Amino acid sequence: MLGKAQGDPISITGLGAYAPKRVLTNEELSTLVDTTDEWITERTGIKERRIAAPEEALTDLALPAARAALAQAGVEARDVDLLVCATVTPDMMFPTSSALLADVLGAPDAGAYDLLAGCTGFMYALAQAYGMMAAGLAERALVVGGDVLSRILDWTDRSTLVLFGDGAGAVVLERTPQRGFLGFELGADGGGGIHLSLPGSGSRRIEDATGNGYVHMNGREVFRFATRVLVSSAEAVLDCCGVSVDEVDVYVPHQANVRIMDHAAQKLGIPRERMVVNVDRYGNTSSGSIPLALAEAQRDGRLKKGDLVLMTGMGAGLTWGSGLMKWTL
Numbered sequence: 284m285l286g287k288a289q290g291d292p293i294s295i296t297g298l299g300a301y302a303p304k305r306v307l308t309n310e311e312l313s314t315l316v317d318t319t320d321e322w323i324t325e326r327t328g329i330k331e332r333r334i335a336a337p338e339e340a341l342t343d344l345a346l347p348a349a350r351a352a353l354a355q356a357g358v359e360a361r362d363v364d365l366l367v368c369a370t371v372t373p374d375m376m377f378p379t380s381s382a383l384l385a386d387v388l389g390a391p392d393a394g395a396y397d398l399l400a401g402c403t404g405f406m407y408a409l410a411q412a413y414g415m416m417a418a419g420l421a422e423r424a425l426v427v428g429g430d431v432l433s434r435i436l437d438w439t440d441r442s443t444l445v446l447f448g449d450g451a452g453a454v455v456l457e458r459t460p461q462r463g464f465l466g467f468e469l470g471a472d473g474g475g476g477i478h479l480s481l482p483g484s485g486s487r488r489i490e491d492a493t494g495n496g497y498v499h500m501n502g503r504e505v506f507r508f509a510t511r512v513l514v515s516s517a518e519a520v521l522d523c524c525g526v527s528v529d530e531v532d533v534y535v536p537h538q539a540n541v542r543i544m545d546h547a548a549q550k551l552g553i554p555r556e557r558m559v560v561n562v563d564r565y566g567n568t569s570s571g572s573i574p575l576a577l578a579e580a581q582r583d584g585r586l587k588k589g590d591l592v593l594m595t596g597m598g599a600g601l602t603w604g605s606g607l608m609k610w611t612l
């Protein structure tokens with residue numbers, strides 16, 4: 284799917300993020316599995332990640348992020364008429380985390396649903412919410428992306444354990460005087476899905492129960508896929524919107540691995556200083572990754588009104604998605 288924004292201008296008017304307090308460093312990980320700080324840093328750029336407390340579930344991380352986004356937008360929860368929560372680790376399959384969030388926030392008139400698109404979930408949710416608003420079906424949307432991947436990792440598998448962390452972010456979408464969203468590109472390749480899977484998590488019977496309920500990943504294949512689509516998806520949306528890569532002020536790729544991100548920035552021709560990097564402190568937070576990075580960039584004064592922002596996610600599915608926007612806050 285590839286398209287240029289039409290109709291009323293719509294933009295992000297509020298942004299918030301939350302990560303659990305508990306910091307898990309590479310050094311501490313090396314006491315749990317056979318790994319070292321050097322290996323993890325060199326291969327991924329990750330130094331530490333946040334881990335949810337046993338009593339914390341997805342909505343406990345999403346709630347403070349959503350409240351912060353609503354506060355920044357100056358929007359009351361009761362005025363939100365669409366709530367989309369992108370996650371692969373909802374509190375439970377149902378009730379959906381979006382319905383639970385709408386209830387706790389006090390958004391009784393919101394259509395609320397969860398969206399499953401792996402680490403690309405936030406980009407898919409953003410495009411959907413934009414589309415519903417552009418079509419006149421919704422006026423004010425709250426888009427949440429977050430995951431508690433620590434719950435679906437095999438804590439004895441060093442090849443996946445070191446990569447991921449927990450966190451959530453949220454944005455409010457409203458009609459704005461200036462055009463924020465300029466275009467989106469979304470894609471999926473189920474044929475490659477086997478390279479990043481969660482066996483035993485749905486209706487497919489898996490006779491060999493080994494590893495059921497844990498993330499399985501073919502790291503090399505995912506690496507190849509990620510370096511390819513981060514570039515092709517970004518180029519597609521830039522081309523569709525008639526924008527040159529030189530015009531991109533802030534580049535926010537999915538925070539999976541600093542080597543993948545550096546490779547994409549280099550191939551695209553985006554100077555490293557324009558890329559937002561926080562994977563060193565959070566690891567890969569899946570659907571939480573892009574909104575967490577956006578929120579940090581905003582806090583650090585790196586997102587200025589009028590900036591051209593390019594976001595690209597990729598992950599399980601296999602899926603990918605880009606969004607291009609002018610920052611209007």
Ligand code: ACO
Pocket residue numbers: 317318319322323326327401402441442443445446479500502503505506509539540543567569597598599
């Ligand atoms: N510590 C120490 N050694 C390790 C670790 C570890 N944590 N994990 C693997 N190794 C070993 C392997 O066993 C292997 O040893 P061997 O040569 O004796 O067999 C060796 O290190 C090299 O393993 P590779 O898998 O070849 O290492 P590679 O350079 O490919 O790096 C990595 C692995 C970091 C996982 C890389 O493939 C990668 O980043 N892939 C993409 C992963 C990713 O980003 N996934 C998420 C994206 S999608 C989403 O966000 C859900």
